Amino acid sequence: EPEVTQTPSHQVTQMGQEVILRCVPISNHLYFYWYRQILGQKVEFLVSFYNNEISEKSEIFDDQFSVERPDGSNFTLKIRSTKLEDSAMYFCASIQIGYSGANVLTFGAGSRLTVL
Amino acid sequence: LAKTTQPISMDSYEGQEVNITCSHNNIATNDYITWYQQFPSQGPRFIIQGYKTKVTNEVASLFIPADRKSSTLSLPRVSLSDTAVYYCLVTGAGSYQLTFGKGTKLSVIP
Numbered sequence: 613e614p615e616v617t618q619t620p621s622h623q624v625t626q627m628g629q630e631v632i633l634r635c636v637p638i639s640n641h642l643y644f645y646w647y648r649q650i651l652g653q654k655v656e657f658l659v660s661f662y663n664n665e666i667s668e669k670s671e672i673f674d675d676q677f678s679v680e681r682p683d684g685s686n687f688t689l690k691i692r693s694t695k696l697e698d699s700a701m702y703f704c705a706s707i708q709i710g711y712s713g714a715n716v717l718t719f720g721a722g723s724r725l726t727v728l
Numbered sequence: 729l730a731k732t733t734q735p736i737s738m739d740s741y742e743g744q745e746v747n748i749t750c751s752h753n754n755i756a757t758n759d760y761i762t763w764y765q766q767f768p769s770q771g772p773r774f775i776i777q778g779y780k781t782k783v784t785n786e787v788a789s790l791f792i793p794a795d796r797k798s799s800t801l802s803l804p805r806v807s808l809s810d811t812a813v814y815y816c817l818v819t820g821a822g823s824y825q826l827t828f829g830k831g832t833k834l835s836v837i838p
Contacts, residue, residue: 616771643824655772655815655828667824703771707824713779714760714819717826719771 614638616720618704624726628693633723635687635704643707645717646679646689648672650700658702661687694727701725730755730818737833746803748832750816753797761792761799764815766831772815776801803834811836 617636625631637644646658660667661679676698678690687706691698701724705717733751740746752761760779764772776783778790778799789802803810815831 645826647828654830655766657827660824662824701769705771712821713777714762714817714821715824715826716762716774716777717764717772719773722769722771724769 614718616704616706616718618702618720618723620723621721622724622726624728625694627696627727631691631694631698631725633689633691633702633704633725635689635720636685637687637704637706638708638718639685641706641708641718643667643715644681644687645705645707647703647705647719648700649703649722650697655703658689691725694725696727699725699727730759732816732818732829734814734816734829734832736830737835739835739837740806741837742807743805746806746810746834746836748801748803748814748816748834749798750801751798752816752818755796755818756820758821759796759818760821761790761796762817762819763788763790763801764817764828766813766815768812772828775814806834806836808836808838810834 619634644661649655657670659669659673681687701722703722704720707715730752762777763775766772776790783790791800813831813833
């Protein structure tokens with residue numbers, strides 16, 4: 613079964629450092645997402661991305677965050693100047709356009725970010 | 729977006745059938761109901777989707793009454809490995825706004 617692949621699985625960084633989380637979506641999927649989940653809390657939407665541009669973003673996704681698809685396969689989330697409260701699981705997800713019914717997300721296993 | 733309400737948590741013994749109900753009073757005509765399962769430290773995983781009446785797959789059944797203001801996810805004969813958080817999402821056909829609520833934490837007890 614096709615998978616969404618995320619790297620790294622766990623990253624520890626110092627406050628103020630930049631972090632890049634990487635995702636390889638399923639090859640025929642065209643709509644991509646980043647979600648975040650702080651320990652013990654719900655899965656929060658950050659941003660969606662289609663046709664090489666941001667489609668929608670939440671209020672969490674401020675100027676500290678950016679996304680890009682640099683090479684047609686990887687989809688990255690960059691967090692500039694990390695803060696303690698950025699510690700969370702970050703999930704990449706993708707959708708196959710054209711699915712009948714409501715769109716269904718396929719998630720990666722997540723990248724755990726720990727900011728010290 | 730239709731607001732959903734689920735119980736925060738449920739406990740069940742192994743081997744029992746578990747029914748988790750989601751309320752969505754303001755569901756729109758073109759909205760579908762989708763359930764996801766999330767194990768600890770993993771991403772949510774699609775379980776089942778329906779529009780009306782009953783849908784069944786190898787994992788679960790989804791019951792949707794005629795008014796569609798609620799839906800019930802039914803897990804037959806749960807095992808310890810079914811311990812997870814279950815999320816109910818209500819989204820329009822073709823919508824790309826996919827927002828998760830707090831979900832229902834199911835704990836299966838031996």
